Amino acid sequence: MNQDYKKLADHKQEYLAYEGNEVITWCAGCGNYGIQKALERAMVLEGIKPKDALFCYDIGCHGNGSDKIGNKVVYTLHGLHGRVIPVAAGACVANPKMKVIAEGGDGGTMSEGVNHLVHAVRSDYPMVFILHNNENYGLTTGQASACTRQGRPMNGSPDGVISPPMNCCDFVMGLNPTFVARSFSGDVKHMTDILRAALRHNGFAFVEIMQVCPTYNRATPQEWYLERINYLKTTPKTIESARKACADLNDKINLGIFYQNKKAPNYMEMLENRKGVKTAPVEEVKRFDIKSLLKQFE
Numbered sequence: 001m002n003q004d005y006k007k008l009a010d011h012k013q014e015y016l017a018y019e020g021n022e023v024i025t026w027c028a029g030c031g032n033y034g035i036q037k038a039l040e041r042a043m044v045l046e047g048i049k050p051k052d053a054l055f056c057y058d059i060g061c062h063g064n065g066s067d068k069i070g071n072k073v074v075y076t077l078h079g080l081h082g083r084v085i086p087v088a089a090g091a092c093v094a095n096p097k098m099k100v101i102a103e104g105g106d107g108g109t110m111s112e113g114v115n116h117l118v119h120a121v122r123s124d125y126p127m128v129f130i131l132h133n134n135e136n137y138g139l140t141t142g143q144a145s146a147c148t149r150q151g152r153p154m155n156g157s158p159d160g161v162i163s164p165p166m167n168c169c170d171f172v173m174g175l176n177p178t179f180v181a182r183s184f185s186g187d188v189k190h191m192t193d194i195l196r197a198a199l200r201h202n203g204f205a206f207v208e209i210m211q212v213c214p215t216y217n218r219a220t221p222q223e224w225y226l227e228r229i230n231y232l233k234t235t236p237k238t239i240e241s242a243r244k245a246c247a248d249l250n251d252k253i254n255l256g257i258f259y260q261n262k263k264a265p266n267y268m269e270m271l272e273n274r275k276g277v278k279t280a281p282v283e284e285v286k287r288f289d290i291k292s293l294l295k296q297f298e
């Protein structure tokens with residue numbers, strides 16, 4: 001038996017804790033099913049206990065994963081549209097002992113909240129960010145996002161999208177990142193491996209998942225991706241070669257870890273006033289009694 005499956009079987013209780021038993025309401029064939037399964041598996045395979053993780057979700061179809069993961073035994077947070085990154089960054093700074101995972105759609109992440117992505121990459125917060133790139137605003141029924149392909153008719157732009165799509169990995173590559181990867185929602189094994197590497201990364205791990213959306217993005221279904229995806233055999237060594245590897249989104253779509261800097265210190269490690277401090281800020285605030293202060297606002 002594959003070692004991963006054996007480990008999952010050996011840790012069945014933890015896997016079931018992550019999986020939960022809520023009814024899942026995504027459309028039939030939605031890429032979110034595979035992404036959620038891969039994340040649950042990656043958590044168990046990396047030995048991260050449900051109580052030691054926080055899952056933060058943006059608003060969108062993917063965000064409805066917030067009440068589908070973990071059946072109330074893991075910490076989840078459902079943020080405002082485009083704002084999941086600052087919420088998650090705050091959480092990982094407050095408690096670096098927690099593994100913080102944030103997820104967002106291509107709509108909220110590359111438009112409403114793109115400023116937050118920029119500064120999270122620059123700051124190298126110790127967290128994983130999963131971009132669910134289904135190339136449209138799914139929850140509001142298929143409007144064009146910054147990632148929708150040029151010329152494609154969408155709800156709200158029936159004559160076709162005017163601007164060319166953003167290449168999300170290439171965009172992040174321009175911000176001096178420490179981890180950039182891409183996977184595909186139809187390959188749970190590959191997503192699991194990529195997410196495991198992201199969970200082990202010391203700083204901000206950006207993972208784009210090309211996600212099929214059978215309801216609103218019929219132009220690039222599962223088969224379309226399967227004909228084009230190519231698995232990188234090695235991780236490019238420089239940002240320049242990583243940029244080349246992630247550039248093509250049409251003919252040969254590369255998947256894998258495009259870039260990783262394993263030596264860079266993360267945000268918490270760069271803070272002068274946290275050097276040598278063993279406790280987390282969330283533990284330190286317990287030393288202060290603020291009841292009387294709060295009473296003033298009652």
Ligand SMILES: Cc1ncc(C[n+]2csc(CCOP(=O)(O)OP(=O)(O)O)c2C)c(N)n1
Nearest residue numbers: 060061062081105106107108136137138139
């Ligand atoms: C600031 C703000 N703008 C717009 C909305 C409406 N809205 C809610 S979900 C959504 C679409 C989300 O699309 P995306 O982020 O791509 O995620 P997906 O549903 O595709 O997973 C929009 C526009 C909102 N809730 N808040």
